[in-house]
Amino acid sequence: MLAGFVTFEGIDGSGKTTVSHLVLEKLRSRGHSVFLTSEPTSGWLGDLVRRGIQEDVNAITESFLFLADRSVHIGQIRSHLEKGELVLCDRYADSTFAYQGARLVGVLPDPIRFLQNASRGWLLSPDLTILLRVSPELGMNRIKGRPMKIRFEDLGLLRRVAANYDRLARSRRFAVLDGARSAQVVSEDAVSTIERRLARRGRT
Numbered sequence: 001m002l003a004g005f006v007t008f009e010g011i012d013g014s015g016k017t018t019v020s021h022l023v024l025e026k027l028r029s030r031g032h033s034v035f036l037t038s039e040p041t042s043g044w045l046g047d048l049v050r051r052g053i054q055e056d057v058n059a060i061t062e063s064f065l066f067l068a069d070r071s072v073h074i075g076q077i078r079s080h081l082e083k084g085e086l087v088l089c090d091r092y093a094d095s096t097f098a099y100q101g102a103r104l105v106g107v108l109p110d111p112i113r114f115l116q117n118a119s120r121g122w123l124l125s126p127d128l129t130i131l132l133r134v135s136p137e138l139g140m141n142r143i144k145g146r147p148m149k150i151r152f153e154d155l156g157l158l159r160r161v162a163a164n165y166d167r168l169a170r171s172r173r174f175a176v177l178d179g180a181r182s183a184q185v186v187s188e189d190a191v192s193t194i195e196r197r198l199a200r201r202g203r204t
């Protein structure tokens with residue numbers, strides 16, 4: 001049985017939500033016990049995050065809202081990991097490092113380091129982070145038709161977010177997959193990456 005904590009990351013329009021659902025189905029059909037969750041969460045702190053974004057709070061406030069939501073979410077993630085399950089999470093800490101790391105440019109000297117320091121000591125580190133890499137232009141094109149446009153969907157910002165993801169993905173915790181392919185192909189690739197990486201870590 002596969003067990004461990006796997007996060008999906010990428011810019012808006014990278015296909016994370018579709019791919020993580022397909023990965024959930026594929027792994028469940030192979031008999032694994034899998035729990036899929038996402039951030040911002042569906043809890044009241046997640047609602048506060050969405051409200052903060054709608055009301056255009058400043059980037060510092062926004063950052064702490066995402067961190068607060070995560071600090072509660074970690075308790076839920078841990079309880080599933082303790083049952084020996086595989087937890088998949090659609091966006092997690094690297095979203096804050098990449099997005100708020102871009103939004104805080106000009107506000108703080110080293111935003112990513114600031115956010116990483118603010119997470120140190122309580123953050124649960126993923127066993128594997130899958131970055132679905134697409135160009136900001138393709139990401140923007142894919143989200144064009146979506147009904148609820150939220151403020152982060154802006155090409156200039158997405159370019160900075162994409163650059164932050166590339167920097168974060170230098171860590172060995174990451175696997176970078178080409179998200180420009182079809183969701184079926186990407187999800188097959190993600191499943192084999194999860195099987196390979198978690199097996200290597202002795203998590204099966």
Ligand code: TMP
Nearest residue numbers: 012039040066091092095096099100152
């Ligand atoms: P979603 O479209 O994947 O549900 O994410 C909602 C938006 O929230 C998306 O534009 C990315 C952004 N976001 C952050 O800026 N920081 C975070 O920590 C998270 C989890 C999401």
